[in-house]
Amino acid sequence: MKPVLEELDREMRALHEGGAPIRRCEVHEQAADLLGTDPNARRFHLTHAFVFALEAGDWPRAAGLERALREAGGL
Amino acid sequence: MLDDQSLISELARVRRPIGEAHGLPNALYTEAQAHEYERRRVFLEGWASIGFGKDVPNPGDALPIDHVGVPLLLVRDHEGGLKLYQNICRHRGMILVQEKRNFGGVIRCPYHSWCYSLDGKLRATPHVGGPGLNTSPSIDRDKTGLVEVPMGVFMDVVFANVSGTAEPFEDYIRPVRERFAEFADQQIHFGGPESSFGLEINANWKLIVENNCESYHLPWVHPGLNSYSRLEDHYHLEVPGSFSGQGTLVYNPQLDPELRFPDFPGLSDKWDTAAEYASLYPNTFLSVHRDHFWAARLEPVGQRRTLEHVNIYYTTAESAESDTYRPLREKNASQWCGVLTEDVFVTEGMQKGRGALGFDGGVFAPAMDSPTHLFHDWVAAKLGA
Numbered sequence: 002m003k004p005v006l007e008e009l010d011r012e013m014r015a016l017h018e019g020g021a022p023i024r025r026c027e028v029h030e031q032a033a034d035l036l037g038t039d040p041n042a043r044r045f046h047l048t049h050a051f052v053f054a055l056e057a058g059d060w061p062r063a064a065g066l067e068r069a070l071r072e073a074g075g076l
Numbered sequence: 077m078l079d080d081q082s083l084i085s086e087l088a089r090v091r092r093p094i095g096e097a098h099g100l101p102n103a104l105y106t107e108a109q110a111h112e113y114e115r116r117r118v119f120l121e122g123w124a125s126i127g128f129g130k131d132v133p134n135p136g137d138a139l140p141i142d143h144v145g146v147p148l149l150l151v152r153d154h155e156g157g158l159k160l161y162q163n164i165c166r167h168r169g170m171i172l173v174q175e176k177r178n179f180g181g182v183i184r185c186p187y188h189s190w191c192y193s194l195d196g197k198l199r200a201t202p203h204v205g206g207p208g209l210n211t212s213p214s215i216d217r218d219k220t221g222l223v224e225v226p227m228g229v230f231m232d233v234v235f236a237n238v239s240g241t242a243e244p245f246e247d248y249i250r251p252v253r254e255r256f257a258e259f260a261d262q263q264i265h266f267g268g269p270e271s272s273f274g275l276e277i278n279a280n281w282k283l284i285v286e287n288n289c290e291s292y293h294l295p296w297v298h299p300g301l302n303s304y305s306r307l308e309d310h311y312h313l314e315v316p317g318s319f320s321g322q323g324t325l326v327y328n329p330q331l332d333p334e335l336r337f338p339d340f341p342g343l344s345d346k347w348d349t350a351a352e353y354a355s356l357y358p359n360t361f362l363s364v365h366r367d368h369f370w371a372a373r374l375e376p377v378g379q380r381r382t383l384e385h386v387n388i389y390y391t392t393a394e395s396a397e398s399d400t401y402r403p404l405r406e407k408n409a410s411q412w413c414g415v416l417t418e419d420v421f422v423t424e425g426m427q428k429g430r431g432a433l434g435f436d437g438g439v440f441a442p443a444m445d446s447p448t449h450l451f452h453d454w455v456a457a458k459l460g461a
Contacts, residue, residue, distance in 0.1 A: 022181070043206025050212075052202050055191050058136075058181030075208050 006035060026053035026062065033069075044075040083110065086437065087461035094449045097390030099437030100456065105280045105430040111379040118358050118458050119144045120238045123248045124146075126150070128387055129232045130156060130266040136178045136194065139169070144376060146238050148225060149173055151183075153194045160227040160236055165190055166198065177271040183222075196222035229320060231256075231383040232264060232372050232389065233360055251318035252356050258347065259364045262340045264389040267368075267405045271388035277420055279427035281376040282455065284384060287419050287426075288355045289321040289451055292444035298418050299311045312447050317454060319356040320447035327351035327365055331407045337367035340391045355447075356393050357454050367391060370412060380427055386416065 009032050016025050026049075033046035054063035055065045070076045103110040118124070126143045132152040140163050141148040149163035149172060163172050165185040172185055172192070176300035176389040181198050184193040185428075192202040198217040205212045226237045228245030230253065235245065242248065253260045266272075277284060287293065291310035294301050306326075313321040327349055329336065340347075343366055351365040369388050375383040388409055390396040429435065440449045 042209055044117040045203075048202045048208055048210055052189050052191060052200055055200055056180075056184045059178075060181075060220065063181075070210060074206075074208050 003035075006032070009035070017035065022053040022057040023059060026050045026057060026066075027057070030066075040073060044070065044073050047073060048075060078114050084461065087456040087459055090452050090456040091461050092438065092439075094190065094440050094442045094446055097440060097449060097452070099440070099448075100282065100452050101437055102306070102430050102432075102435050104282070104455075104459075105379065105427065109378065114455075115144050115376075115458065117460070118455065119376070120146065121240050122358065122458065123228070123235045123237045123245065123459045124358055125233050125356075126160075126227075126236045127234045127373070128266075128371070129139065129229055129234060130387065131176075132158070134178060136180055137174050137176070138179055138183065139160055139176045140173045143236065143238065147171055148238075149183075149222075150234060151179075151194055158227065158229060158234065159194065159196065160225045161196055161222040162225060162233070163225075165192075166222070167201075172222075184261065186377055194195060196224055198222075199253075229299055229349050231362065231369060231371060232266070232387075233373065235360075235364070248318075252354055252362060255313070255315065255319075255352070255354065256362065256364055258343050259369060262391070264369055265391070265393050267390050267409070268386045269395045270402065271390075271396075271409050272405045273409060275384040275386070275413075275416060275420065276383060277382045277423055278380060279382060279420075280424040280430075281374045281382040282451075283423040283426045284374055284419075285357075285359070285451055286352065286448045287423055288361050288447060289320050289447040290323070291324075292441065293419075293422065294320050298415055301415075313352060313354055313449055314450055316450055317357075317457075319354045319362075320450040321352065321354040321361075322348060322447065323352040325441055329367065329408075331404050331411075335404055337395045337401065337404065338391050339366045355451065357451060367395075368408065372416075384416065388412065410442075 009028055012028050029046040029050035033043050033050060036042035047066060051063060051066040051070055054066055079142060083101060083103055087100045090100055104114060126141050127150050132139050132150055133235050135152055135154045137152045139150045141150055147163035149161045151159045153159055165172055167188060167190050170185055170187040172183055182193050184191045189202050198220045201215055202210055204210060204215055226240050228235045230249050291307060295307050309324055309326045311323045313323055349368045353363045355361055359374040363370045368388055370386060370388045372384055372386045377383055395401045
């Protein structure tokens with residue numbers, strides 16, 4: 002795993018215990034970008050980013066992620 | 077083991093004229109099967125109080141409530157309205173919210189992260205069609221939102237009819253709304269943490285209701301009231317099928333020699349000295365005074381154990397929130413807590429008394445116990461007598 006992905010993975014685990022939905026959204030957005038060549042991985046991380054944007058109540062961001070998911074075939 | 081035929085026969089006896097009637101049968105205080113029957117017929121198929129609006133003051137606040145074993149979720153939506161849902165995810169029935177919190181966005185199930193907006197709509201179903209695929213032909217989001225539970229609010233008390241089969245809330249609340257018409261649409265202001273207290277009582281909820289219904293016990297159980305609120309200053313409240321209770325003609329609060337709470341505006345002269353204490357069946361106490369209002373909800377947490385949640389409200393934001401009135405609020409709450417605590421030995425004593433073999437439910441004093449008999453009669457009717 003690339004060091005940058007390892008770092009994101011560490012942060013995802015650290016954030017797992019709860020809270021900080023905006024940061025969790027950002028981490029998954031970064032992962033979706035970094036893994037953009039793998040459509041399955043991209044859809045997976047966009048899904049999580051979308052969920053955490055909804056949880057945070059960041060509606061414009063959620064709408065953007067919803068569009069991205071739809072374009073990626075995840076909706 | 078509960079004998080259905082003897083229970084029905086004993087319930088019929090409750091419904092006779094007060095001079096011939098007996099109280100509710102012992103099984104309803106001691107036997108699990110009777111408790112379950114009562115839970116369903118009284119608390120789930122009818123209206124009952126489940127909380128207070130002041131517990132979810134801000135948009136996004138969500139309060140999980142265990143209502144006689146049914147998980148409910150009280151939510152303040154973004155428009156400031158109240159919503160009541162079953163507190164479960166439509167996917168696998170997981171409890172959605174475990175403790176009170178605020179949701180800035182959606183409510184996310186902690187199990188598979190299905191997401192619901194505060195209006196109950198299913199907003200996201202992550203990976204439902206496989207990894208990264210968020211739709212499934214078998215999941216219709218429009219039909220899979222949170223299950224809304226019929227609710228109503230009166231003077232900040234939140235009521236629910238879990239089964240959805242009771243009469244409209246307006247019909248349920250109408251008698252007490254009419255009785256308290258001068259208070260019902262007034263602005264009320266919760267008095268803050270010092271105006272909220274709870275009692276844990278080792279007694280069946282019905283014993284606490286019947287004690288609240290009548291003034292007969294006042295000189296014996298609350299001797300401090302005798303100096304300014306004598307037994308003969310009280311009268312009965314009696315609305316069959318809805319509520320009963322007591323009123324006093326000599327309400328005259330003297331918490332402080334100089335400071336007093338402001339009165340509700342526009343009250344008629346009657347309320348200069350009157351105060352009334354209604355037990356709205358099954359589990360709500362509504363108590364009106366010219367300068368404050370308190371409401372209590374009985375939460376049956378078992379057949380022999382009840383939590384009593386008491387909240388006091390005032391007539392203006394200043395009297396409810398300012399430091400100037402804080403000592404007065406504390407004193408008022410302390411006095412009410414003292415009075416209600418004085419009742420505990422009675423209700424717990426009656427519960428212990430229900431262990432007597434062959435107790436026939438007792439008899440009623442027609443002149444003094446008619447509000448209590450009305451309550452027993454209502455329960456008996458709800459249970460099919």
